[in-house]
Amino acid sequence: MPVHYTEPTSLLPIAGVRLGVAEAAIKKPGKRDLLVMALAEGTRVGGVFTQNAFAAAPVQLCRERLAGQPAIRALLVNSGNANAATGAAGLAAARDTSAAVAAALGIASDSVLPFSTGVIGQQLPTVSVVMIARMTAAAPAAVADLRADGWLAAMRAIMTTDTVGKGASRTVETSQGLVTVTGIAKGVGMIHPNMATMLAYIGTDARLTPAATQALIADVAGRTFNCVTVDGDTSTNDSCVLFATAKVGAADVDADHADYAVIAAAIEGVCRELAHAIVRDGEGATKFITIAVGGARDAVEARAVALSIAHSPLVKTAMFASDANWGRLAMAIGKAGVEGLDVAGVTIALDAVAVIEGGQPHPDYHEDKGTAVVSKDEFTIRVGLGRGSASTTVWTCDFSYDYVKINAEYRT
């Protein structure tokens, strides 16, 4: 059960976006594991992708096609097989399956962006032959299923070990009319900044320029998806794509336009909601934990401390046990590699409860106060480094038996 998150029951359609799903039998039979998103002509697309050197074949193709700046007209997603570490045959599979979708839609092959999620490490025959055959066979059915209100079905088609679908919508008033933003995401493990193991697709009908679309998603992903972590592992397939169909208004919106800020805020809001949903549904998560680090000399060291806490198995297992084990927090701060950190300036608080001050327990701190905070299923670990004014916030979950269970039994 996700921590304070339930699957949305409706998502707003975006003018210029149609979504269709089908069964390609990449996952177990009976699962709709193929998604096609068709985008209106003139849609502007931006994306950010995994930094993993073993970037999956579809990620390589996405980068290539976005760099070539063709008019992107469709996105193809399969779940069940990540098509990663598959070499030339994997690239062929990504090319051939996106070509099948292009044919069914009557568009150019390089105007389709392919995405895959699921098990990494399937044998090549499965990927190259079976995957191409099955996805090619299912592509027409997904295209035939295209509809404006297909967001909920799309959200479910991209799930792997997610226990709930993740989606969010909002609308904002702009000078050119009402702009709508809808996003869907998947991901629960192998979640780590740059990027989380995750796919996220955010559509809007705003008339963002191509340059603004790319800059905006890179900027927003840095503050949302790249600030969540479940296990510190980085997927080979992470992709986050923003598409702006330009259906609202006649004037292009770039970063200098009066409407930019409000549109960007709506997109950031949707991305934050999706990023939090990923943590709330983190594999085995029983608690949603915000880690706020301040008083740093710069953002780099603030982030290093926040991630050191967020990645520490000892902190995460203590939180699972509702154990206000601040010694482990001190350990995680101390090992973060902050040059010349003076522990006398370090403060630690759990929500509003001061725990550590001057490098040692606060005189008013009693363990029952700390226990009361960490026994909740949602709380904030606040750290002050006492050496500057930079700060950062990351979000993570605890580490439970179920994390091990889910990941030890994933392929069995």
Add this chain to the structure above:
Amino acid sequence: MPVHYTEPTSLLPIAGVRLGVAEAAIKKPGKRDLLVMALAEGTRVGGVFTQNAFAAAPVQLCRERLAGQPAIRALLVNSGNANAATGAAGLAAARDTSAAVAAALGIASDSVLPFSTGVIGQQLPTVSVVMIARMTAAAPAAVADLRADGWLAAMRAIMTTDTVGKGASRTVETSQGLVTVTGIAKGVGMIHPNMATMLAYIGTDARLTPAATQALIADVAGRTFNCVTVDGDTSTNDSCVLFATAKVGAADVDADHADYAVIAAAIEGVCRELAHAIVRDGEGATKFITIAVGGARDAVEARAVALSIAHSPLVKTAMFASDANWGRLAMAIGKAGVEGLDVAGVTIALDAVAVIEGGQPHPDYHEDKGTAVVSKDEFTIRVGLGRGSASTTVWTCDFSYDYVKINAEYRT
């Protein structure tokens, strides 16, 4: 149950070293939790300590006293309370308790090195008042218990969540006669390079110079204790001390002496055995995994890749499940941050089974071959980066339900 490791049933005494234990009631009643090691006059002592900024009070005092280069005559260890993040009161506790031992032995206070291991995050009153009172009361009993054959009892007195005591001995012939090395260690979690969460004490009767003693332990620790990892967390208390009582021979042995290499090899052998024992007894460990990375441009990137694999919860849970999930190995290699890594040059093997070549599965690889390797309780993950000749080896364990259980319930 540790992976292929049983507690030693005898350890060789070291001329010039006597060990005594007592109950100080820091741990639960009935446990001998206080250890005093008395060293003969003229003993040369070297040590390496945690890099954690929240270094515990006793670590701070050890550094201060070793830097002052007094004649170190005794080591005092308590288990059950780490005396970390305890500020000035914690330092006072370390000073006062080592003074109590010094008084009982009739030696100078600053010739005693204090060490603590156990829970970090006890309230100050416990540390400063109760701890001082109980340890001071128990110190004379430990001193009265001093004996040359006290190594096994000492080994057990420093255990915390260890399931077995860890010790090793060996002898080597030198030009000046037979040299003996005996070491004991503790540590099973919060185990990470620089240093593992661990205490290790290695004694020898060799006549190493003070400078050689320090240089040797720093060098050896880098290749042994700093190459094991259980969970990537770094303790506030890690300490590794080598003491050379100079009882064998009349000529000092420095790095240029003919006997140095053979003595160093014996010490390294004992340290490697202890370091491996820590991983074999790693919290919840069911497998002992060697990670050998070669073909790197330099040792730094070899180590980054080895530790990225060794720290990945997804790799470690797959190994627990005997799942030859090489996709997770590729993921961990790819996320290690090796600049410009060309995956086409990467090879992965499990023992002698070639899994990945040219960035994709080896044509002869079948999953049953990989499964056969990772189903064993001891195997090697071999990675070639194909871009140089540097290599490194680290040792780790898998990640099981019991890791979570042990760490979630540590204080309850």
